[in-house]
Every structure is written in structure tokens, then in C-alpha cells.
Amino acid sequence: MTESLYKVITKEELSQFGYALRETGTIYAPVKTSKESHSFKQVDTLTEADLEYHRTMIPPKKFFISPKETIFTFNKEKEEYNETPAVNEPLVLFGVHPCDINALNLLAKVYLESFTDKYYSERRENTTIIGISCTPDEYCFCKSTGTDYAREGFELFLHDIGDRYLVRVGSLKGYNLLQKHASLFREVTEEDLSLYRQAEKKRLASFTKSLEMSGLQDMLDMSYNSPIWEEYGEKCLCCGSCNLVCPRCRCYDVQDYIDLNLNTGQRERKWYSCMLKEHGLVAGGHNFRATSAERLRNRVNCKGSLKEDMTNCVGCGRCSAYCPAGIDYVEILQKIRGDIE
Amino acid sequence: MSKPKLGIFSLTGCGGDQLQILNMEDQLLDLVSRFDIVDFQEGSSRKVDGDIDIAFVEGTVSTEHDLKKLKEIRARSNVLIALGNCAIEGCIQSMRNGETTLSERLKDVYGVEEGFFDAKLSKPITEYVDVEFSIPGCPVEKEETLRGITSLLHGDSPPYYSYPVCVECKLNEYPCVIVEEGKPCLGPLIRAGCNARCPSLGLDCIGCRGPVEGAENFAAEYQMLLDKGYTKQDIMNRLRVFCGELGDDFLGGGDDE
Amino acid sequence: MTESNPLSPMKARITEIQQMTDIEKLIKLRFQNKTDASNFKYMPGQFIKLGVMGVGEAPISICTSQSDEPGLELCIRNAGRVTKALHNLNVGNTIWIRGPYGNGFPMEAIEGKDLLLVAGGLGIAPIRGVLQYALHHRELFGEISFLYGVRCYDLMLFKDEILDYFRHGDEKGVKLYLSYEDESDKVCYDLSCERDDRCTQGMVTKLFSMLDSKSNNSVSLIGGPPIMYKFTVRELEKMGFQPDEVYMTLERRMRCGVGQCGHCIVGTGKSIKYVCKDGPVFTLWDAMNTKGMI
Ligand SMILES: Cc1cc2nc3c(=O)[nH]c(=O)nc-3n(C[C@H](O)[C@H](O)[C@H](O)COP(=O)(O)OP(=O)(O)OC[C@H]3O[C@@H](n4cnc5c(N)ncnc54)[C@H](O)[C@@H]3O)c2cc1C
Ligand code: SF4
Ligand code: SF4
Ligand code: SF4
Ligand code: SF4
Ligand code: FES
Numbered sequence: 001m002t003e004s005l006y007k008v009i010t011k012e013e014l015s016q017f018g019y020a021l022r023e024t025g026t027i028y029a030p031v032k033t034s035k036e037s038h039s040f041k042q043v044d045t046l047t048e049a050d051l052e053y054h055r056t057m058i059p060p061k062k063f064f065i066s067p068k069e070t071i072f073t074f075n076k077e078k079e080e081y082n083e084t085p086a087v088n089e090p091l092v093l094f095g096v097h098p099c100d101i102n103a104l105n106l107l108a109k110v111y112l113e114s115f116t117d118k119y120y121s122e123r124r125e126n127t128t129i130i131g132i133s134c135t136p137d138e139y140c141f142c143k144s145t146g147t148d149y150a151r152e153g154f155e156l157f158l159h160d161i162g163d164r165y166l167v168r169v170g171s172l173k174g175y176n177l178l179q180k181h182a183s184l185f186r187e188v189t190e191e192d193l194s195l196y197r198q199a200e201k202k203r204l205a206s207f208t209k210s211l212e213m214s215g216l217q218d219m220l221d222m223s224y225n226s227p228i229w230e231e232y233g234e235k236c237l238c239c240g241s242c243n244l245v246c247p248r249c250r251c252y253d254v255q256d257y258i259d260l261n262l263n264t265g266q267r268e269r270k271w272y273s274c275m276l277k278e279h280g281l282v283a284g285g286h287n288f289r290a291t292s293a294e295r296l297r298n299r300v301n302c303k304g305s306l307k308e309d310m311t312n313c314v315g316c317g318r319c320s321a322y323c324p325a326g327i328d329y330v331e332i333l334q335k336i337r338g339d340i341e
Numbered sequence: 342m343s344k345p346k347l348g349i350f351s352l353t354g355c356g357g358d359q360l361q362i363l364n365m366e367d368q369l370l371d372l373v374s375r376f377d378i379v380d381f382q383e384g385s386s387r388k389v390d391g392d393i394d395i396a397f398v399e400g401t402v403s404t405e406h407d408l409k410k411l412k413e414i415r416a417r418s419n420v421l422i423a424l425g426n427c428a429i430e431g432c433i434q435s436m437r438n439g440e441t442t443l444s445e446r447l448k449d450v451y452g453v454e455e456g457f458f459d460a461k462l463s464k465p466i467t468e469y470v471d472v473e474f475s476i477p478g479c480p481v482e483k484e485e486t487l488r489g490i491t492s493l494l495h496g497d498s499p500p501y502y503s504y505p506v507c508v509e510c511k512l513n514e515y516p517c518v519i520v521e522e523g524k525p526c527l528g529p530l531i532r533a534g535c536n537a538r539c540p541s542l543g544l545d546c547i548g549c550r551g552p553v554e555g556a557e558n559f560a561a562e563y564q565m566l567l568d569k570g571y572t573k574q575d576i577m578n579r580l581r582v583f584c585g586e587l588g589d590d591f592l593g594g595g596d597d598e
Numbered sequence: 599m600t601e602s603n604p605l606s607p608m609k610a611r612i613t614e615i616q617q618m619t620d621i622e623k624l625i626k627l628r629f630q631n632k633t634d635a636s637n638f639k640y641m642p643g644q645f646i647k648l649g650v651m652g653v654g655e656a657p658i659s660i661c662t663s664q665s666d667e668p669g670l671e672l673c674i675r676n677a678g679r680v681t682k683a684l685h686n687l688n689v690g691n692t693i694w695i696r697g698p699y700g701n702g703f704p705m706e707a708i709e710g711k712d713l714l715l716v717a718g719g720l721g722i723a724p725i726r727g728v729l730q731y732a733l734h735h736r737e738l739f740g741e742i743s744f745l746y747g748v749r750c751y752d753l754m755l756f757k758d759e760i761l762d763y764f765r766h767g768d769e770k771g772v773k774l775y776l777s778y779e780d781e782s783d784k785v786c787y788d789l790s791c792e793r794d795d796r797c798t799q800g801m802v803t804k805l806f807s808m809l810d811s812k813s814n815n816s817v818s819l820i821g822g823p824p825i826m827y828k829f830t831v832r833e834l835e836k837m838g839f840q841p842d843e844v845y846m847t848l849e850r851r852m853r854c855g856v857g858q859c860g861h862c863i864v865g866t867g868k869s870i871k872y873v874c875k876d877g878p879v880f881t882l883w884d885a886m887n888t889k890g891m892i
Contacts (some may be wrong), residue, residue, distance in 0.1 A: 011456060017647070023660060029530075029700055033516065034513075034516035034521055035516075035521045035522070036516065036521045037516045037521065039514055057511075057514065057516065058511070058514045058689045062514075065509075067512040067513075067514075068512055069604075071603065071605050072606065074651040074652070076651055076652065076692075077891070079609060079692045081606075081607075081651070083603060083606060089467065106791060110857070110858060111858060113857075117603060117858070118603045120601060122780070173364070173380070174771075177599040184398055205665075217714050217866075217867040217868045218867075218868060219867075220867030220868065221867060221868035221869075221889060224866060224889050224890075234560070234561060235564070236558070236561060237505075237507075237530075237558045237561050237562055237565065237823070238505070238528035238557070238558050238561075239505055239507035239508070239528070239529040240504060240505070240507055240508045240530070241507050241510075241511055241517065243510060244507075244511035244512065249860075250858060250859075251859060251860030251861065251862060252853065252854070252858070252859045252860070253853060253859070254605070254654070254755055254853050254854070255500065255654065256652050256654045257488060257500075257652075258491055258492070258495050258497075258651075258652030259491065260368055260371055260372060260375070260487065260491050260494075261371075262491070262494060262495055262652075265651065267651075267654075269605070270512065271511075271512060272729065272859070272860070272861075273504075273508065273862065274482060274502070274860060275639060276504045276508070277503055277504070277553070277557075278503045278504070279849070279851070279860075279861060280851055280861070283677035283678035283681065285680075286824070288850060288851070288864075288890075291559075292558065292580070292791065293556060297816040298863065300867075301861060301865065301866040301867045301870070302860075302870060303866035303887050305865070305866070305867045305868070305869075306867075320856075321520070322517060322520055324517055324519040324520055324526070324528075324529060324565065325529075325565050326509070326565070326568075340425070400773075495652055495653070496683065496686055497652070497679055497682075497683060498679060499655050
């Protein structure tokens with residue numbers, strides 16, 4: 001087959017495509033929910049979505065690892081437990097940004113590399129991801145982290161090039177989707193290509209925040225005893241928000257609950273955060289990260305480390321945008337680099 | 342095995358925590374059938390002396406009589422649980438401690454001198470006796486209380502929340518009212534467990550579940566609110582309502598101004 | 599690789615319980631399902647997640663070495679919620695297991711070497727597995743010395759075995775050295791009189807002076823509380839051990855055991871490790887590369 005993996009769809013026809021996608025699965029798209037926040041919510045038509053959004057407060061990882069879920073229910077007398085069946089409903093995530101796609105790719109590695117997480121893999125298989133290009137705001141620095149472009153991990157990617165989108169195919173599933181709705185798409189023209197060049201130029205020029213990455217890991221290591229951690233630790237409320245909104249954080253907690261009959265109950269998994277006091281606490285009372293400064297240092301080091309040549313931070317800006325204390329992750333690292341005082 | 346003996350006691354307070362237990366309509370019968378209830382003021386007139394396996398105590402110590410009763414309960418009980426924020430931190434009853442003295446208050450309200458009542462400065466029971474566990478809330482959450490009791494029956498300790506309201510706020514995807522509206526939310530200081538009830542309505546948390554154990558971030562919250570333009574008085578008033586004297590302690594006492 | 603949820607446990611039954619000290623029990627168990635039993639292959643130093651439904655799970659070292667006999671032995675200290683619930687179980691009760699997890703000690707890679715084992719307190723649990731393995735494959739290893747530090751006789755774990763090694767170890771191929779902290783401990787004092795070249799009052803580090811000098815073909819394997827590592831490592835360095843000749847097993851808070859939940863994280867941007875998955879056994883060289891490990 002020599003079919004091109006690039007197509008074009010007009011903005012007018014996109015809503016039709018959205019309509020057609022309902023056959024593929026339940027559609028979730030970014031919807032404005034408050035002054036500063038968007039959320040991936042179920043929509044019937046794309047008109048309900050705000051495709052010009054900057055970021056959702058909670059990233060799309062919520063579709064793959066639920067914020068709260070029952071792993072299994074148990075019955076002590078019967079000496080058995082029943083795993084919660086994985087959700088098999090097909091989903092379409094419409095309008096996912098490159099940072100979030102890259103974050104999902106890395107998250108999948110954590111969940112699938114050594115032990116296959118049945119839930120994660122089934123959910124990913126049942127999901128169609130349609131990416132979309134974006135314009136950075138004052139918190140975005142994905143260009144610095146190299147995650148402003150999604151190479152893989154999506155079915156189709158829409159590049160906004162004015163009154164139309166350049167459509168990039170990212171998987172066979174995406175290719176088949178295009179074939180299925182072929183009448184809505186057309187071939188790329190020389191004009192489209194030049195619009196794409198312009199759009200990319202404009203997008204790249206609009207970043208206001210940046211962070212140099214080279215040598216960062218060594219600088220972090222040598223700053224282990226830096227007063228910076230105390231300085232920000234004092235401001236930090238240890239509320240956990242930065243981790244809970246981070247598309248790359250994966251920490252979770254597991255807890256059991258028993259019913260009043262003392263026989264049945266369930267084991268639950270919940271998102272957790274390394275900024276919380278008990279993250280490093282062990283029996284007997286020793287806490288490996290007892291202070292807010294130590295926990296902040298751990299968080300920034302975890303995010304600043306590399307996973308297969310990609311930093312564990314995808315530059316989405318959420319942690320800074322949603323920190324009630326106004327602590328800016330990039331500012332901390334700029335200080336570590338000595339770029340600012 | 343004989344049923345564990347359970348006592349539910351009230352000192353000075355609104356009785357709301359006992360009421361929450363009575364409100365567990367669906368589980369109440371099942372629950373009481375698992376215990377030998379030796380004392381439950383709001384639920385039954387039965388009173389039995391002797392040792393108690395598990396005692397719940399709500400309210401503050403506000404009179405000499407309260408104190409005597411508390412010490413007796415402690416002496417009789419194997420496990421003592423502070424039920425609700427009055428018992429844990431003093432709650433609303435202790436909110437002016439450190440601001441006005443008891444005799445000033447008696448004079449303001451009754452126009453008489455101290456000594457007329459056997460009144461004491463309202464303090465949580467934790468000021469006077471050791472407690473094995475506590476179940477927070479003003480009033481306590483039904484679900485959490487039930488889980489606590491169930492865990493005890495199961496030979497385990499009651500689950501507790503070591504993290505703040507913000508965690509539940511984010512897990513439920515509620516927008517942050519500090520970030521979005523600059524409201525003086527106390528969520529970062531306060532024990533989770535209410536499923537972020539106030540932020541779910543777009544309201545700032547006023548702290549009714551009391552501060553997270555060993556909260557080390559009072560100063561950070563205080564500074565953050567000052568930076569947002571709230572005055573020291575605003576902030577202290579807020580903190581005092583449910584954080585008892587802890588707010589003062591963390592900020593180094595009710596000093597200057 | 600398991601093709602299901604890594605958090606799903608296997609069923610086992612308790613076959614024997616021994617009260618070892620006031621706070622430690624040895625629990626023996628056997629898998630309920632034959633395939634679970636035959637699939638369960640482990641190395642000394644690996645651990646399992648041991649669970650009680652309705653309470654939770656705790657990481658526990660397997661304190662034996664794999665043998666033909668089916669079943670596992672675990673030495674459990676009553677230290678909190680889950681371990682208390684484990685202590686409340688009786689023979690015949692069900693218990694839930696996930697694992698084995700972690701890397702374990704590299705027994706095959708260190709074949710042919712002299713072994714210096716150092717254990718403090720509960721750290722003996724994983725080290726006991728190492729010793730069993732080495733004695734079981736005695737011809738594969740050189741000299742074996744085992745330093746064990748206890749607070750007092752009452753808190754000594756595996757007393758019978760330890761005393762047996764103390765008195766007859768040399769015939770079995772292991773030299774056992776014992777240290778005790780409590781000066782008023784009568785039993786330990788008697789042991790130190792019995793063999794003053796093998797037992798002394800003090801910290802485990804005091805035993806190093808009793809050792810011959812390091813052979814050029816030896817490795818050290820350590821298990822103990824966090825504070826023991828710093829001092830032990832100092833002694834080992836003095837003896838001339840290279841950083842890649844020292845293996846230690848670390849303890850951190852753990853939830854998942856499979857590298858997902860993040861609780862056991864350690865390190866900096868340069869090197870992040872998850873103790874459950876990348877460890878729990880690390881070399882001193884790993885520790886030099888990963889800040890905060892010891
Ligand atoms: C690799 C490894 C091997 C271990 N081997 C043994 C052993 O052989 N015998 C033994 O008695 N103990 C061992 N421990 C320590 C044991 O896991 C803890 O004592 C136990 O988890 C305490 O749990 P708890 O619920 O009783 O305590 P709580 O204080 O009630 O802890 C609550 C939860 O915190 C976590 N937690 C607390 N302490 C620890 C800890 N030290 N390590 C990991 N998670 C913790 C657990 O998830 C636990 O469920 C080991 C720990 C690790 C990491
Ligand atoms: S660390 Fe902050 S900027 Fe980076 S991915 Fe996480 S939330 Fe986004
Ligand atoms: S350790 Fe902290 S920063 Fe790293 S994944 Fe966990 S919550 Fe996120
Ligand atoms: S969001 Fe801000 S205040 Fe909250 S834990 Fe993170 S850095 Fe601290
Ligand atoms: S609204 Fe309040 S509780 Fe919620 S995240 Fe913000 S500060 Fe925390
Ligand atoms: S215990 Fe979960 S990552 Fe190590």
C-alpha cells in the first residue's frame with residue numbers, strides 16, 4: 001500500500017468526523033469546567049468541547065489508572081477474591097496534547113514493562129486517542145523537555161493549520177479509522193504543507209517559558225544538600241496537588257476495607273503523592289523523607305530524572321499552575337541550574 | 342466469645358457525634374447486635390458499671406464534672422477513642438482559648454464572677470487522658486465511624502487520614518478555590534475524609550475535621566494567605582474555629598499585634 | 599511475566615507457627631494451588647508481599663533458600679497493622695501471597711568466592727536464606743563467615759540454629775561470630791566465655807577485629823537496620839572490600855512490590871531506583887551512585 005499517512009480535514013468537517021466517531025466509542029474531550037480548568041468529559045458532539053484549551057487539570061491518565069478503584073472484593077470465609085473486571089467499553093479520547101500523549105507512553109512503560117497490568121493494557125487497547133496541536137501558555141515548557149511533538153502513542157493527530165487540520169496517522173488502528181471515514185478527508189496539497197510550516201513556526205515562537213535540560217541530572221545530584229530545598233520546603237503546603245495533577249506521576253496507595261460482617265470487603269487502589277507525609281514512613285516510625293524539603297527534593301529529582309532518554313517531566317505546566325502555594329517547578333530547576341538567583 | 346462491651350459517652354458538646362451513630366440507620370441494628378452496649382446516652386437508658394472494652398467519648402472537658410467523668414471512663418476502658426473534634430482538638434468550644442480568659446467570658450455572658458459554676462476552660466479530652474485512637478469530624482462522618490468500629494472488631498486499628506483535603510479534592514477533579522479564586526481554603530492543613538465536601542460546592546474548606554496529625558505546614562499556609570492579602574486577624578480567626586489552640590502553637594503563640 | 603493484575607495474590611495455608619521472641623514469629627506456609635507452588639522459584643534476598651484480607655499487605659523476606667520441600671518460611675516481627683494481623687493467625691488459616699519480588703542476592707555470580715555475611719536484628723531473615731543456599735551448595739563457595747549482632751539473647755532469632763552454628767559451625771563449613779549489646783545479658787556473656795574468639799559484647803562492627811584479613815576473592819552480604827549499614831560499610835572498606843564486592847539488602851516503605859506505586863523510591867535525578875524492583879539488594883557501588891540509599 002502506498003496510501004499517504006497524512007491527510008487534511010476542514011474544521012467544518014471535523015464535527016462530522018466527531019459525530020462518526022461515536023461508532024468507535026464513547027467520546028471524551030476537553031470541556032471547560034471552571035475559570036481556570038478543563039476536564040476530559042463525555043461529550044455527544046465536538047461542539048461541547050473546547051479544542052483550544054491549554055490543559056485539563058487532571059490529565060488523561062485518569063482513563064488508564066483510575067483515581068480510585070477497587071482491585072478486588074474478597075470473602076474471607078469462602079477464601080476467595082474476585083478481581084474487578086476491566087472496563088471494556090471502547091473510548092475515544094479526543095483532543096489530547098502531545099505532552100499528555102508522551103506522558104501516557106512513559107506511564108505505559110511503568111505499568112507494562114516488568115509485570116503486565118491487565119487493566120492498563122486492556123484499557124489502552126480499547127482506547128482510540130486523537131491528538132491535537134496546541135498553543136503554549138505561560139506555564140508550558142514542553143519544547144524544553146522535547147515532548148511538544150508526539151511520535152507515537154496515538155491513532156490520529158490533528159495539527160491546526162488555520163481553517164483545517166493536517167491529520168497525521170500514528171497507528172494502524174488510526175489508519176483504518178481514516179479509511180472508514182475516507183470521504184471526510186482529502187490528500188495534502190502544497191498549500192496545506194506551507195500552512196503547516198507556518199503554523200509550526202508560529203507555535204514554536206510562542207513559547208515564553210523554557211528550561212535548559214543538558215546536565216540537569218548531574219546538577220540535581222550535586223544539589224542534594226542545597227539550601228534550595230529548605231527555601232521551597234518552607235513555602236510548600238504538602239498538599240499533594242502537584243503530583244496528583246501530574247501526567248507522569250504514578251504513585252499509588254493500596255488500602256483494605258472490611259464490612260461489618262467481618263467477612264466481605266475490598267482492596268482499593270488510590271492515587272497518592274510523594275509530597276504527603278507518610279509516603280516514606282515505615283513501621284517503627286522511621287520516615288525516609290520526613291520533612292517537606294526532603295519530599296520536595298524527591299519530587300523534583302524524580303521528575304528531573306530520565307526514563308529511556310526522556311525526562312520524567314513532560315513540561316505540561318500543571319504542577320506549577322495548580323500549586324496553591326504558587327511554587328513553580330521550572331523556577332526551582334532554574335535555580336538549580338544557576339540561571340536565576 | 343462474649344460480645345465486646347461498648348460505651349458511648351458525652352461530655353460538654355452538641356451531641357452531634359452520637360447522633361451520627363444513631364443516623365447509621367441501615368447498619369445500626371447490625372452494629373449494636375455485635376456489642377454489649379453498656380452506656381449510650383442518646384440511644385438507650387441502660388447503664389452498666391464495670392470494665393469497658395471500647396469507649397467512645399465525644400465533647401470537651403468544660404466542667405470539673407466532665408473531668409471526673411472522663412477519668413472514670415479512662416480507668417474503666419481498655420480502648421478509649423476520642424469521637425469528633427471537640428474531643429480531639431477542642432473544636433468551636435475552645436476557639437477563644439488564648440484570646441479571652443474564662444472569667445472574662447463568664448462575666449460577659451452571665452454577668453457574674455468566676456466560681457459560680459464549676460466551669461473550666463474548654464479543652465479536648467486529649468489534654469487530660471491518653472486516647473488510643475480518634476475519629477475526627479464536626480460531626481464525625483458516618484462511614485468513617487462505621488469503618489473505625491468495624492476495624493476494631495476485626496482486631497485492627499481504625500483507618501485514619503494522614504493526608505489533607507486537597508488529595509480528595511484532586512481525586513474528585515474539583516477546581517482549587519485558592520488557585521482559581523484566591524479563597525482562603527484551609528484544605529491543605531485539614532484531614533481528608535469528607536471527600537472534599539466544601540470544595541465540591543466551590544467553597545473553601547473551613548477546617549471542620551481539624552488539622553492533619555503533626556501538620557508542619559501551618560506557617561506555609563499562613564504566609565500564603567498573607568500574600569493573598571488576608572490579614573493576620575482574618576487568618577487566625579479562621580484557624581481558631583476548628584484547629585483549637587494548635588494554630589497558635591504552630592505560629593509560635595498568639596504573640597504581637 | 600504474569601498476564602494478569604500484578605496485585606492479585608495467591609492462596610496459601612499456614613502449616614506451622616513458632617514464637618521466636620516476644621515480637622517475632624516464624625510462620626511456615628504452603629501454597630494451596632499446585633501450579634502456584636511449582637511456579638514459585640526464588641533466590642535468597644527476594645521477598646514476597648504477604649497479605650491478610652481486610653487489613654493489607656506487607657513485604658516480608660523469604661528466609662529460606664529454595665529446596666525440594668514445598669513451602670516457605672517467614673520470620674515476622676509484629677511492627678504495625680498488617681504484621682499484627684499476621685501474628686493473630688493460627689495454623690490452618692489462609693494467607694495471601696504475591697511474589698517473589700526483587701532481585702535477590704546474586705548467588706550464581708558470586709560462586710567460588712569467600713562469603714562474609716553480616717546480619718543485625720531482623721536483617722538475619724534474608725541472610726539466613728543466603729547461608730542455607732551456600733551450605734546447600736557448599737562446594738561452590740570458599741570460606742563462609744557469618745557475623746550476627748543481637749541486642750540480647752531474648753531477641754536473638756533462630757536461636758537453635760545460631761547456637762548450633764556457634765558450636766558446630768566449623769564442621770558444617772561456616773564460622774559464626776556473635777555480638778550482643780546488652781552488657782547484663784547472662785546467656786550471651788556465657789557464650790563469650792565459651793569462645794572469646796567468636797563472641798563479644800558490643801555492636802556487630804566489633805566482630806570485625808576477630809576476622810582474618812580479607813582474601814582477594816571475597817564478597818560481603820549484609821542485612822540489617824539502616825543505621826547498621828554506615829558502620830558496617832566503614833569496616834568493610836577498611837578491610838579492603840571494593841564497592842562492588844559489598845551487597846546489602848535495603849528496606850523502604852512498599853505497597854506494590856512491582857515498581858509501580860513509587861513508595862520505595864530512592865535517589866536523585868542522576869539515578870532513581872525503586873527498591874522493590876531494582877533491589878532490594880544493591881551493591882555499595884549502587885549506593886555511591888544513588889544518593890539517599892544508605
Ligand atoms: C524488602 C523488605 C523485606 C522485609 N522483610 C521483613 C521480614 O522478613 N520480616 C519482617 O518482620 N519484616 C520485614 N520487612 C519489614 C516489614 O515489611 C514491615 O515491618 C511491615 O511492612 C510493617 O507493616 P505493618 O502494616 O505491620 O505496619 P504499619 O506501620 O501499620 O504500616 C502500614 C503500611 O506501611 C507500609 N510499611 C510500613 N513499614 C514498612 C517497611 N518497613 N517496609 C515496607 N513497607 C512498610 C506497609 O505497606 C504497611 O502495610 C521487610 C521490608 C522490606 C521492604
Ligand atoms: S512535573 Fe509538572 S510540568 Fe512536569 S509533567 Fe508533571 S505536572 Fe507537568
Ligand atoms: S515519587 Fe513523587 S514525583 Fe515521582 S512519580 Fe511518585 S508522586 Fe510523582
Ligand atoms: S502543590 Fe505546591 S504546595 Fe502542594 S505539595 Fe505541591 S509544591 Fe507543595
Ligand atoms: S480547593 Fe482547597 S482543598 Fe481543594 S486543592 Fe485547593 S486548597 Fe486544597
Ligand atoms: S513498592 Fe511500589 S514501586 Fe516499589
